Amino acid sequence: MTDAGRIAAIEAKAARMRYDIVEMIAEAGSGHPGGSLSAADIVATLYFDVLRHDPTRPDWPERDRFVLSKGHAAPVLYAALAEAGYFGRDHLVTLRKLGSILQGHPDCLKCSGVEVSTGSLGQGLAIANGMALALKLDENPARVFCLLGDGELQEGEVWEAAMFAPHHGLGNVTAIVDHNGLQIDGACDEVMCLGGVAEKFAAFGWEVRETSGHDVEGLLDALTEPPADPAVPVAIIAYTVKGKGVSFMEGDAGWHGKAPSAEQTAAALAELGSLLDAAMTTMTEGGAR
Amino acid sequence: MSEKRATREAYGATLIELANEGVPVVAVDADLSGSTTTAKFGAAYPDRLINVGIAEQNMIGTAAGLAVEGKVAFTGSFAVFATGRAYDQIRNTVCYSNLDVKVAPTHSGITVGPDGGSHQMLEDIALMRVLPGMRVLVPADAVAARGAIRVAATTPGPFYIRLGRAAVPVIYDDDYTFELGRARVLREGSHVTLAACGVMVEQALAAAGQLELEGINAEVIDVSTIKPFDTATLVASALKTGVVVTCEEHSIIGGLGSAVAEALGEHAPVPLARVGVRDVFGTSGEPAELMEHFGLTGADIAEAARAVIGRR
Numbered sequence: 018m019t020d021a022g023r024i025a026a027i028e029a030k031a032a033r034m035r036y037d038i039v040e041m042i043a044e045a046g047s048g049h050p051g052g053s054l055s056a057a058d059i060v061a062t063l064y065f066d067v068l069r070h071d072p073t074r075p076d077w078p079e080r081d082r083f084v085l086s087k088g089h090a091a092p093v094l095y096a097a098l099a100e101a102g103y104f105g106r107d108h109l110v111t112l113r114k115l116g117s118i119l120q121g122h123p124d125c126l127k128c129s130g131v132e133v134s135t136g137s138l139g140q141g142l143a144i145a146n147g148m149a150l151a152l153k154l155d156e157n158p159a160r161v162f163c164l165l166g167d168g169e170l171q172e173g174e175v176w177e178a179a180m181f182a183p184h185h186g187l188g189n190v191t192a193i194v195d196h197n198g199l200q201i202d203g204a205c206d207e208v209m210c211l212g213g214v215a216e217k218f219a220a221f222g223w224e225v226r227e228t229s230g231h232d233v234e235g236l237l238d239a240l241t242e243p244p245a246d247p248a249v250p251v252a253i254i255a256y257t258v259k260g261k262g263v264s265f266m267e268g269d270a271g272w273h274g275k276a277p278s279a280e281q282t283a284a285a286l287a288e289l290g291s292l293l294d295a296a297m298t299t300m301t302e303g304g305a306r
Numbered sequence: 307m308s309e310k311r312a313t314r315e316a317y318g319a320t321l322i323e324l325a326n327e328g329v330p331v332v333a334v335d336a337d338l339s340g341s342t343t344t345a346k347f348g349a350a351y352p353d354r355l356i357n358v359g360i361a362e363q364n365m366i367g368t369a370a371g372l373a374v375e376g377k378v379a380f381t382g383s384f385a386v387f388a389t390g391r392a393y394d395q396i397r398n399t400v401c402y403s404n405l406d407v408k409v410a411p412t413h414s415g416i417t418v419g420p421d422g423g424s425h426q427m428l429e430d431i432a433l434m435r436v437l438p439g440m441r442v443l444v445p446a447d448a449v450a451a452r453g454a455i456r457v458a459a460t461t462p463g464p465f466y467i468r469l470g471r472a473a474v475p476v477i478y479d480d481d482y483t484f485e486l487g488r489a490r491v492l493r494e495g496s497h498v499t500l501a502a503c504g505v506m507v508e509q510a511l512a513a514a515g516q517l518e519l520e521g522i523n524a525e526v527i528d529v530s531t532i533k534p535f536d537t538a539t540l541v542a543s544a545l546k547t548g549v550v551v552t553c554e555e556h557s558i559i560g561g562l563g564s565a566v567a568e569a570l571g572e573h574a575p576v577p578l579a580r581v582g583v584r585d586v587f588g589t590s591g592e593p594a595e596l597m598e599h600f601g602l603t604g605a606d607i608a609e610a611a612r613a614v615i616g617r618r
Contacts, residue, residue, distance in 0.1 A: 032543075033332055039542050087379035124402070125403050126403065126404060131370070132374060132397070133370065133374050133403050133405075134398070134399065134402045134403040135399075137394050137395075137397075137398035137399070139363075140363075140367050140370075140394075140395060140398065140399050143363070143364045143366075143367025143368050143370070143371065143395075144367050144368075144370050144371040144374065144399060145371060146367075146371055147334075147367065147368040147369060147370055147371020147372040147373070147374070147375075147379070148371040148372070148375050150371065150372060151371065151372045151374075151375030151376065151377050152355065152370065152375060154332075154353060154354070155375070169388065170413070173363070174361075174363040174364055174367060177358070177359075177363060177364035178364050178367065178368075179357055180359070180361075181359075181361075181364055181368065185356070194336070211520075224456075
């Protein structure tokens, strides 16, 4: 596949996932669209290119692992897992409903492909580190990718874990920050200033890369380029737009955790449907634009 | 019963034993590996002791990740930090994902001594007992501690093992085996049931000795598993003796006394007295002084027994 074709294929997956995200949250009547949409390109790039995984063997020992530390963005993970084939797409409409494998936040005991349950913020990176440490002990070449929210960086445990990974030489860990700048109560920097996120990770000893979290080519480079020192973990600061893809959700903290009304859903799906059609056309044409 | 050893002494040594046998144990400690004795395990298996520094939340999170990948992850630190400081990590990551993390801190209870109330954990059994899927073990001596650690290591899912700092008499022989979910009748009696856990088993046995001189025949039960709780043994004893005293180096709220009260309330309502710390924090002092100060000695248990017998 040409690079353009490779990128177009990921973009088509991301467009499909965005459509699914809005559709499933609307059906559920609650959920977190903003941070799911902001992470769609990141998660699509991981699941449909970067990660070595096999949906028919979710416990394949050498699979790369993904930990969704920002567990409230469960819909983006479910959309990717369904699209990849971990479970049937018919499950998507059961999101947040009694008896569903798709809990409000990811539950590894219920849902195939979820490595560990998350939802309480700030915990994913420590878990990812422990997984990476075990892989090293077992001389397993698999890698661990952990997606964090930026608001989540206000949790102290994140920095305990940020200190830990370089100290233990966990070059098999990649942390990705979905830096959309918004949290429930408003702008992160107004609620509790994050300061320079890239500088902070660098100061803790990580190799830091910055990219747009909506530029698939940039994400591919950031996610696949080996670190200069194989014992140094990589932190990717991915600058994103909360609610990306739905014009009236973009950049609005109000869409952190609520479902759209019927009219809003129709408008959002019309926009996302157009984006999906365009992405599919581009992909079919081999990525030419 | 002359030899004295702290339950924590069994920790590092038993982990070495398990690793030698091929159990994939790892230990994650938080700058207290010398005190918890996980450092001994680290000396034998340097790659398998992970020090996270003074970061108990990260200790639990890292252990969780190791467990996700198939390791049997024991965690260290002191009981107060390992449970209270990292409660959400234990709840939402370890228990909610049903991981093989064995939370086994040392320095529980007032027998920590001079460090004082900030370091004397009296609410840990209560905190751990309410978590779905969590098993709670409180060994009475170093032999039982070894048994508890072995059972936890070889039984899937989360465990809490409450270990102590102070040297306590060795009660059990080396052929003892820890039985998960089973309370052990150490001394049969017909007038009162003394149900104890941890360091209070020694005190309950002392109380039984005192009561015997007065013609009161006490049954002593070591409730080494608080959860799953051995309702059958406790109810049978309560129906036989008609009165129960619980004995714990823990708050009387939420711990052994509560577990016994819950079981008896549903199955055998009999007069009950709870010997334990009465809804206050600890304080500095030597362990023996503190046992007297907080009313946790054999004499205190005997007094509670006499009083509760009077309520029959």
